[in-house]
Amino acid sequence: MSEKTPDAAELELLPTAELHDRAVARARERRDLGFLWELLRAIPAAAAATGEVDRAEFDMLHVMSLLEEFRQAGDSDIADALRPVYVSYLTEHGG
Template identity: 60%
Template sequence: MAEELETLSSKELHDRAIERAVRHLDVGFLWRLLKAIPAAEAAAGHQDQAEADVSHLSSILNEFAHAGDGDVADALRPLYIEYLRRAKS
């Protein structure tokens, strides 16, 4: 399982994690993801977006919708992998 997760794209990890969280009504994971997005934006070099996310809920919700895309998804890979590994335990 661990090796399989590592081979998935960041988009695939995002999609699997979100699908599982929604299916299991795992609000805790979704909240952790929302809180992690500004740091992922900063790690991906989008400092201006990270600052906007912290101050505007609508920006965070928009970024949540796109958290599986590009370099932000790459920055969130550890969160997705950890969540999916725990889910299989």
């Protein structure tokens, strides 16, 4: 029996760290590099949305910096700004 795909309202009730963990785990299971890259690209904008303007100026060509941000994206002030990315992904792909 397959698991029911949660809808956005159900996902919005989850803590941000759990959304991050679920979305990243699902992307890993699906080998969805596109989502992981989307997440990496969204981190500077999320930083800007939280008032961390200097972080928003990250050069997108510095992949190592972005990978470190990705590692921390589920457990920081930026994580809450990334909630819509996690909810959208999990709604579309199950999780």
